[in-house]
Amino acid sequence: MENVLEIKDLSKKIKDFALDKVSFNLEKGYVMGLVGPNGSGKTTTIRLIMNLLHKDNGYIKIFGMDNTKNERDIKQRIGFVYDENIYPVAMKLEKVAKLVAPLYTNWNQKLFEEYIERFGLDLGKNIGDLSKGMTSKFAVAMAISHKPEFLIMDEPTSGLDPISRREILEIIQELMDDGNTSVLFSTHITSDLEKIADYVTFMDNGKIFESDSYANIAKRYRVVKGNTQILEKYKNEIIGYKGGQFGSEGLSGNWGGFEKMDGIMLQIPSIEDIMFYASRR
Known part of the structure; x- marks a missing residue:
């Protein structure tokens, strides 16, 4: 083209x-x-x-x-x-x-x-x-x-x-x-x-x-949310990671491994999600 x-x-x-x-x-x-x-x-x-x-x-x-x-x-x-x-x-x-x-x-x-x-x-x-x-x-x-x-x-x-x-x-x-x-x-x-x-x-x-x-x-990334104890171990693989007492979240380009983890939720990111997490790197 x-x-x-x-x-x-x-x-x-x-x-x-x-x-x-x-x-x-x-x-x-x-x-x-x-x-x-x-x-x-x-x-x-x-x-x-x-x-x-x-x-x-x-x-x-x-x-x-x-x-x-x-x-x-x-x-x-x-x-x-x-x-x-x-x-x-x-x-x-x-x-x-x-x-x-x-x-x-x-x-x-x-x-x-x-x-x-x-x-x-x-x-x-x-x-x-x-x-x-x-x-x-x-x-x-x-x-x-x-x-x-x-x-x-x-x-x-x-x-x-x-x-x-x-x-x-x-x-x-x-x-x-x-x-x-x-x-x-x-x-x-x-x-x-x-x-x-x-x-x-x-x-x-x-x-x-x-x-x-x-x-x-949107295919490459997922918003990852869930148990802080679990996600804390993988925070170096999560873009814009933010840990908290009641849960943690961030953006992952290597999210396949999270699919089978209990207490972890994956979401297709919006444009705003990607912009937000990328700015927190």
Whole structure:
């Protein structure tokens, strides 16, 4: 399959934080969730992909092209939703659109107006007059009105009410219908990913913990819970192990031996479970 995104040994040092040899790929036509706790490296990775930061080592290819040498061509074909508003708060939505539209050869004004109507946005309002949810919807409309082949979203649903989050997720699902659009979706709201993600990349402390389909990852791991006296003997094999008077728990990638033990319970992990236990290593 054709990769829309290839990242290999990506490294970046920023003060006390280091992105350390990050590697993962995203195939054309799929959604990948980029998850991890705050400070895990998600936003740094996305800013490196967008060439908003300069990498120290490694490479990034988008559509098979170097993301720095071919930046202008690449950005014609991608949409980007930032984790915060990037437009002047005193500027009207209509003016923002008129300034941005000429930058894209494939800008579709009719499509943009359809999204504006669908989201209930008023082009006569200033950016600063919009709620958090409306600001995010406007950012999404701006990012997809030139029909990007690759959509990159950094925490697009953070701080939104459930209805606004659902609307944005529906838009992503509609974009995927043609099988040609790819999405990289950074979030800490794991329930959103369970609705739309084909692949999940888990980040923790600047490193990749896992990057694969959620189905494959869920097969490899089990949440282990049960008798502390038993699990204490195996705590070095349990990720994020936490012992307690009334029982112990953690995540295991070598869980077969626990199946026949009395007093031990195994559960298929959710995305949130994996993120939680991986962050406690």
